[in-house]
Amino acid sequence: MRRRSATTTRPAGTLIAALIAALATLLGLLALTAPAAHAAAPERGAAAATGLHVSGGRLLEGNGNDFVMRGVNHAHTWYPGETQSLADIKALGANTVRVVLSDGHRWNRNSAQDVAAVIADCKANRLICVLEVHDTTGYGEDAAAGTLDHAADYWISLKDVLAGEEDYVVINIGNEPWGNTDPAGWTAPTTAAIKKLRAAGFTHTLMVDAPNWGQDWQGVMKANAAQVYAADPTGNLLFSIHMYSVYDTAQEITDYLKSYVDAKLPLVIGEFGGPADQWGDPDEDTMTAAAQQLGLGWLAWSWSGNTDPVLDLAIDFDPARLSAWGERVFHGANGIAQTAREATVFGPAGPDTQAPTAPGTPTASAVSPTSATLTWAAATDDKGVTGYDVVRVTGTTETPAAATTTTKATIGSLTPATTYTFAVYARDAAGNRSPRSATVTVTTDKDTGTPGGTCAVTYRVTNTWPGGFQADIAIRNTGTTAVNGWTLGFAFPSGQTVSTMWGGTPTQTGAQVKVAAAAYTATIPVGATTTLGFIGTTTSAANSAPTAFTLNGASCTST
Numbered sequence: 001m002r003r004r005s006a007t008t009t010r011p012a013g014t015l016i017a018a019l020i021a022a023l024a025t026l027l028g029l030l031a032l033t034a035p036a037a038h039a040a041a042p043e044r045g046a047a048a049a050t051g052l053h054v055s056g057g058r059l060l061e062g063n064g065n066d067f068v069m070r071g072v073n074h075a076h077t078w079y080p081g082e083t084q085s086l087a088d089i090k091a092l093g094a095n096t097v098r099v100v101l102s103d104g105h106r107w108n109r110n111s112a113q114d115v116a117a118v119i120a121d122c123k124a125n126r127l128i129c130v131l132e133v134h135d136t137t138g139y140g141e142d143a144a145a146g147t148l149d150h151a152a153d154y155w156i157s158l159k160d161v162l163a164g165e166e167d168y169v170v171i172n173i174g175n176e177p178w179g180n181t182d183p184a185g186w187t188a189p190t191t192a193a194i195k196k197l198r199a200a201g202f203t204h205t206l207m208v209d210a211p212n213w214g215q216d217w218q219g220v221m222k223a224n225a226a227q228v229y230a231a232d233p234t235g236n237l238l239f240s241i242h243m244y245s246v247y248d249t250a251q252e253i254t255d256y257l258k259s260y261v262d263a264k265l266p267l268v269i270g271e272f273g274g275p276a277d278q279w280g281d282p283d284e285d286t287m288t289a290a291a292q293q294l295g296l297g298w299l300a301w302s303w304s305g306n307t308d309p310v311l312d313l314a315i316d317f318d319p320a321r322l323s324a325w326g327e328r329v330f331h332g333a334n335g336i337a338q339t340a341r342e343a344t345v346f347g348p349a350g351p352d353t354q355a356p357t358a359p360g361t362p363t364a365s366a367v368s369p370t371s372a373t374l375t376w377a378a379a380t381d382d383k384g385v386t387g388y389d390v391v392r393v394t395g396t397t398e399t400p401a402a403a404t405t406t407t408k409a410t411i412g413s414l415t416p417a418t419t420y421t422f423a424v425y426a427r428d429a430a431g432n433r434s435p436r437s438a439t440v441t442v443t444t445d446k447d448t449g450t451p452g453g454t455c456a457v458t459y460r461v462t463n464t465w466p467g468g469f470q471a472d473i474a475i476r477n478t479g480t481t482a483v484n485g486w487t488l489g490f491a492f493p494s495g496q497t498v499s500t501m502w503g504g505t506p507t508q509t510g511a512q513v514k515v516a517a518a519a520y521t522a523t524i525p526v527g528a529t530t531t532l533g534f535i536g537t538t539t540s541a542a543n544s545a546p547t548a549f550t551l552n553g554a555s556c557t558s559t
Helices: 012-033 085-091 112-124 148-157 183-199 220-230 250-263 284-294 324-331
Strands: 053-055 058-060 070-074 096-101 128-133 169-172 205-209 237-243 267-272 297-300 363-365 372-375 385-394 397-404 408-411 419-428 440-443 455-465 468-477 487-491 497-502 504-509 512-517 529-537 549-551
Touching (some): 096 112, 112 128, 128 148, 128 205, 183 205, 205 267, 220 237, 220 250, 237 250, 250 455, 250 468, 267 284, 284 529, 363 440, 372 419, 372 440, 397 408, 455 487
Parallel strands (some): 070 096, 070 297, 096 128, 169 205
Antiparallel strands (some): 363 372, 372 408, 385 397, 385 419, 419 440, 497 529, 504 512
16 A cells, blocks of 8 residues: 655645646546557467367367376386386376476476476377476475475476477476465465466466365365466466365265366366275275266376385286276276277377287186176287177187176176186277187086065165266165175166166166176175165156166065
8 A cells, every 4th residue: 555645735726736637648648548449358278279278178189179188197206217107008098197206395306308208208108298296295284395386496497398398298286285284375376386387488288286185175276266267367277186085975076076067167186096095985986987977087196106005006017917906997997998088189090900918817706606707917008908808618619708898897697507618808999809818617606596585775866967967776685695696677767878887787778777796796795785876867857766676686675
């Protein structure tokens, strides 16, 4: 506020005359200098459209094609010698890799030459490269953490390396740049870092992580996202949520993701985990299913080398030794092999003539009188494995038994007390088929009258949006013997269809739906309940629940 001098006085008439004269002069100057009334303001974000850019709440390539990230995080700054990792990640089908770097505040600074080599490695492997500074992690709560301003200075020091890479590189300014202490403090430094980079001439897509160690469990980023987005003069900004044990229910995951989509604010899941930890069990199935339904990108944490190896996707950086978490991310429902699409900026790939390697020898589990679940180690391929074919082997004859994009398949409609031999082939997008795996022999159980009719089913819609919804189905065994292998049957009354399901494999003909158990839901002990969930579409506002359910052909009680 400007101070007024206490010693300056004027007679009232003189003061009014002076004000009138000054006003006249000002009006004359404005008449000479004001822009034309119909001059249009420049379109916001136009300068960013030379490469990856944001428009209408979506991440687009320079040619306007929608780009949805499907990839993983790689801890390059701590494992700079693992130079094969990006090629291995690409071979498993990823289209993006988020690379951990250091600005020198907490770990050894990645040099300009090193960052240039990382970018070249990404491009050689036809991967979009998200570069992040990790030193900012947990600022305000972790005393060792650096600031976003320091991270912004690091990016500015790399400007010569990053210039011209707008088609291939997203700059994630700082990883999880605020802890749980006063998370409202995140907004101002985040906005300042964005403005600093734009003032330095960067037109790249910028990515900003949420507070609360990236998880935004207090909703600060969600509440301030529109304000922060508006502060970027290019409009070329992505928000990144990290989903770990805070996100352990379908409702909170879908609510959070959908709030950004509804507001047309661009969002990716920049990190997420699946294995349970001491704080809870993340619901990775809903994360991947909802992201696929909403067209949002995700990047799983992380390739290898974690202090807690439960989060390693590949054991000891070996792509042939994927962990259960790695199998889920690369080959599971809505995983990378099933949903990743390469960025078009790399142009058409050359002819793919190389077949995948043979899958590992299948093993059998959840064997029942009429079904068995097979599991095998993943195959690898230079362009990525897209699926597997399970065959029944009888002498020299093969009969198709199942097709899947994962490394698991439940084979149904088997005869009790009968011996079967199965094997697996891998295939890639070009149709190249691998050598056959070794075989496994399975003998189905005797038919002991596994019950249907002693069951109760609860159907619950957990979320709705125009044209779509999410629901849970809980199956309780109310009988006196365990259910080993099951098929659930029901009919939709309002024209609904299942888009994506976890916990079972659906088959739908018109209104009729049959769901075969997944390997991990196939057994229901006495008195226990197993739950499956799905995302569906509907053209009816009613979205009425099914009124009757069967389990293995026998009626269940609906609750």
